[in-house]
Amino acid sequence: MSTGIPVRWVLSQPELNLALKGGSAGLGRNITMALTSELTEPQQWLSGGELVLTTGMGLPLSGADRLRYLTELDAAGVAGVGFGVGLSHETVPADLVEAADALGLPLFEVPLPTPFGAITKKVMQRLAEQEYEKVLRASRAQPRMTRAAIQGIGAVIRELSAALSATVVVTGADGEISDSHPGRSGIEVAVRIGEFLSTRGDGAGSGVIHTSSGQIIALQAITAGQTVHGHLAVVTTTPLSSVDQVLLGHASSLLALDFEKPARLRIAQNHLNSQAIAMLLDEAGDLETLWRHLAPAADRSGRVRALVLWCDSPEAAVRVTEAVDEQLHPHNRQLFARISGDRVAVLLPGSDTEEAAEQLLAAMPDEVRAAIRAGLSAPHLLRRFATAIEHAELASSAALPGGRPLELASLAGQTLLTLPEAQRMLGAISEAMLAPLADYDERHGTDLIASLRAYLEAHGQWETAATALGVHRHTLRSRVAKIESVLGCQLDVARVRAELLLAIIAHR
Incomplete structure (x- = not known):
């Protein structure tokens, strides 16, 4: 995950001849850089993860002040302290060793023949190697994830989990966890992700979440254009490095493509359905094949209703058609629609009621719905769908903007006064x-x-x-x-x- 060298690794380098004096409990602390400081209060210049090298020239004289010196370094997140002997101090002061043991802050002796520059160079070389290893690992993981995309979401997150040695979680657009690897994620992870997303009005939340148990959740929105398909989260105990974030972004893009496949197939299907309606109205092409293509629009008795939506502009007609498709999609229903200028003709199963037609319009923005005049035909046999569209169009011309879909049959006795x-x-x-x-x-x-x-x-x-x-x-x-x-x-x-x-x- 994040780059860092354990203090024990530095101590294990034989050519440096370093000797641990105190704070053995902290040998697992990670070093992110090495620096030399003879300041009495260096902590204000530190950000955490440093290996501080000093000859003790600025070291306080009293035991209490030396304890404070190490305590403040520890509070600043210092990974360890290297004390050079042979100049201002012949040995590492005993009270300093005692304080290091109490804090669990590694304190080691640097002999006079070992220059601080050699330690700094060793640390920086190892850090550079780690960065290179991460880049190399990422360059190998990216094609593996790309190949895994053929197998679906589960395969992609398995590869990402292996590359980052972390738990990977995928949520749907509603924030509910749909997949994770390895195994199921903890309840706290799900709750924290849900809480984070609930504060985002656009639903496209990306960021870093910290849990009470010390875990870090890196959250990335899975988007395609303006559509938010869900979120990809990596659960770790340390922050992601910049290279890790590249892998997270790559996986997010692959998942977006996977989410988009059904949407693109649906768009293509809708286009074919619209073309079939147009060709049947024009009596062009292989009519029997077109009738078979249109058959799913009818109910079990082979009947359809036409819903004509008269909009205030051709652009609005396109938006309304997309909104109707969004309502049909969760019910696994195809859209059979044809746009003609500012009017949209939608074929519904003959068993659909006026309430069902109204529900298709209910989720539209108020300003869009207020301008729509909707007309609904009676059930017709599929092969008479053109008549159904004609009747629905007549009804729409008499309907009130923003009103419920008007059925032509309900105009009996007043049709000539209404149209x-x-x-x-x-x-x-x-x-x-x-x-x-x-x-x-x-x-x-x-x-x-x-x-x-x-x-x-x-x-x-x-x-x-x-x-x-x-x-x-x-x-x-x-x-x-x-x-x-x-x-x-x-x-x-x-x-x-x-x-x-x-x-x-x-x-x-």
Whole structure:
């Protein structure tokens, strides 16, 4: 893991002739650099891991001060102290040895013939060798991890675990641990990762976590573009070196590719589904093959519903389609959709309800959902999906922005009043057919249009229509005769009555 040389390694180098005097309990401490200091209080210049070499020129005189001197070095994280004899001191002071034993801070004697430079050079050479070994180990581990990627996530983290001699953990996008090596990670690791990620609003947390048991968790987000697939964590007792972090980043990239494979396959599948719909609508290509390709869109009875989403722009239509796919994906359902300008037609199983269609839209951002007009068709046989799309499109044109998906069947009795195209047509018919009556009413102060409406809505029943108007039936007969005279038509003809009723409805 992190670079460092145990103090015992330095003592084991025969050409240096070093002799341990005290603090044997700390021989496993790691040295990260060697330096010479004759300062009385060198600790303020140290950051930890140093091997301090001194001749004792600045060493305090009293035993209490010498204990403080070593205590402060120990507190600064010094790995060991080399005391040069033969200059200011003939031997290592006994009270210094006693203090080193009490602290567990290695203290060794450096004989006069051994220059401090030789010790520093030995340490720095070994540190350089370690760095080279790490780079060499990483250069060998990277291709092994790359080859392991063919076998999946488990193989990649096994190689990373072996390369770093550490526990490796993989979490999903929800922060739950999905895999680890070797074996299962501790409960504390899972809890700390979950706590760390919960503080990150973007879900892409990367950083270092320290546990109460002394473990260090290096966390790396597994991302592809803006998508966070999960996290890769390395659990150790020492910080990762820069080379170790390179291996962690390489493994994270490999896992991102593995997570992306299903997503890319799904994108390709969605594109093929969209192409099949388009070709069937255009009756182009091998139609029977296309029908077989579209078969999974139907329910067990071979029926489909069409959901048409009318958006405020073609760009919004693309985003809405992606959002619908995200809702279908967790249920292992394919997306059968076709974008045409600012409208999206989605084929759903015929067994899907209006509530199921609404759920596809519920997870969309409020500002996107508020602009969508959704229309839903009744179930149709798969081979009549074009009719289903047409019906859903008509329903969407009458739906309210942000409202629930509107079923065309629910417009029975008001379809012609709801659809914008029908409204425009009926308005023109109303103006053309009723203009003579409106003009007559205005000039003579009569109410022939209201009388005509009552007569038509009563299906020609004189008593019913007269009662609704509050007049005698003979009065109504006289008014109907005048209507026929003004319009030049006969109201006993069913088709005439039907056209006039539509005109009256549009006028009202």
